[in-house]
Amino acid sequence: MSMPDTTDRLIFAVPKKGRLYEKCLNLLNNIGVQFYRKPRHDIALVSNLPVALVFLPAADIAKYVAEGNVDLGITGIDILKESESENHATQLLSLGFGKCKLQVQTPISGGADTADALVGKRIVTSFPRLAEAHFRELERRTGKPEGSTRIQFVSGSVEAACGLGLADGIVDLVESGETMQAAGLRAVDTILSTESVLIANKKTRYPELVEKLRARIEGVITAQSYVLCQYNIHRNSLLKAKTITPGRLAPSVTMLEKPDWVGVSVMVVKSEVADKMDELKAMGATDILILDISNCRV
Numbered sequence: 001m002s003m004p005d006t007t008d009r010l011i012f013a014v015p016k017k018g019r020l021y022e023k024c025l026n027l028l029n030n031i032g033v034q035f036y037r038k039p040r041h042d043i044a045l046v047s048n049l050p051v052a053l054v055f056l057p058a059a060d061i062a063k064y065v066a067e068g069n070v071d072l073g074i075t076g077i078d079i080l081k082e083s084e085s086e087n088h089a090t091q092l093l094s095l096g097f098g099k100c101k102l103q104v105q106t107p108i109s110g111g112a113d114t115a116d117a118l119v120g121k122r123i124v125t126s127f128p129r130l131a132e133a134h135f136r137e138l139e140r141r142t143g144k145p146e147g148s149t150r151i152q153f154v155s156g157s158v159e160a161a162c163g164l165g166l167a168d169g170i171v172d173l174v175e176s177g178e179t180m181q182a183a184g185l186r187a188v189d190t191i192l193s194t195e196s197v198l199i200a201n202k203k204t205r206y207p208e209l210v211e212k213l214r215a216r217i218e219g220v221i222t223a224q225s226y227v228l229c230q231y232n233i234h235r236n237s238l239l240k241a242k243t244i245t246p247g248r249l250a251p252s253v254t255m256l257e258k259p260d261w262v263g264v265s266v267m268v269v270k271s272e273v274a275d276k277m278d279e280l281k282a283m284g285a286t287d288i289l290i291l292d293i294s295n296c297r298v
């Protein structure tokens with residue numbers, strides 16, 4: 001079996017499975033990166049850019065980007081901090097997915113009801129450094145001996161540790177809380193909030209290509225938080241309508257084949273659009289249309 005030749009290609013690391021995998025594939029698709037990944041191969045050459053994709057465990061990507069020949073990567077802030085790569089890799093962009101919290105959890109029934117009450121006990125986690133730092137701080141604060149809390153590493157299914165008698169508490173990721181609840185656990189403390197980020201090697205040989213990919217990804221992410229709002233309005237109400245939908249730079253205003261009426265086309269933050277539509281309607285706007293934006297450069 002031969003490895004693809006990655007000479008003169010930017011290396012872009014993408015999670016090979018798990019929660020971030022599908023999101024990353026969508027993102028690559030949306031930025032026009034074309035590739036074919038052969039079954040069981042972890043390297044794929046991009047056919048329309050000098051880029052090679054490497055599919056790695058999310059937990060290892062920060063380390064590769066910080067210290068290896070990997071130029072660009074997608075991973076979580078949690079992993080960046082846990083692998084102590086924060087100072088060695090540049091965070092280029094927050095990607096708006098992979099949002100969750102790293103929390104201290106204890107059994108609902110008979111467990112400690114504060115993180116302080118776990119000091120000196122047994123903790124199991126996939127994030128030993130972050131957990132250690134957190135409990136060292138709690139030990140200092142509660143006046144307990146430094147190092148008295150035992151932190152043990154497991155690589156997955158952390159939530160099983162209390163039920164199986166290995167731990168008094170765990171430190172694990174929580175999004176919906178379903179995993180935690182199903183294991184009979186509750187959160188007693190939050191260590192950090194995390195989301196996925198695009199990171200770059202500080203000494204990349206391809207700064208221009210890194211910037212090109214960053215800008216493309218930013219375009220797709222930005223497009224997801226906006227919609228295009230179009231409506232017709234009487235000229236007399238235009239000034240007021242502009243205060244409701246000022247747009248990023250300014251709204252586009254076009255003439256209509258109806259005296260004293262204009263058409264307005266403007267970008268609006270998606271989460272605000274329902275309120276804006278109500279307000280526009282109330283001031284006499286008609287034919288208010290909302291269109292998705294699939295990509296943009298702003």
Ligand SMILES: Nc1ncnc2c1ncn2[C@@H]1O[C@H](COP(=O)(O)OP(=O)(O)OP(=O)(O)O)[C@@H](O)[C@H]1O
Nearest residue numbers: 017018019020057058076078079098099100173175
């Ligand atoms: N439930 C979740 N919701 C949102 N983001 C998450 C969730 N679980 C993990 N993440 C994010 O994704 C990163 C990778 O975790 P993930 O569980 O996908 O990897 P994995 O454990 O290697 O894969 P798998 O769970 O399939 O074995 C985490 O470090 C975190 O940033």
Ligand SMILES: O=P(O)(O)OC[C@H]1O[C@H](OP(=O)(O)OP(=O)(O)O)[C@H](O)[C@@H]1O
Nearest residue numbers: 156157158173174175176177178179180
């Ligand atoms: O709050 P929730 O929405 O339930 O999500 C949180 C769970 O998601 C992740 O686990 P994953 O499914 O990746 O399994 P793993 O623990 O084996 O990695 C994480 O480790 C939590 O267990």
Ligand SMILES: [Mg+2]
Nearest residue numbers: 018019156157
């Ligand atoms: Mg996982």
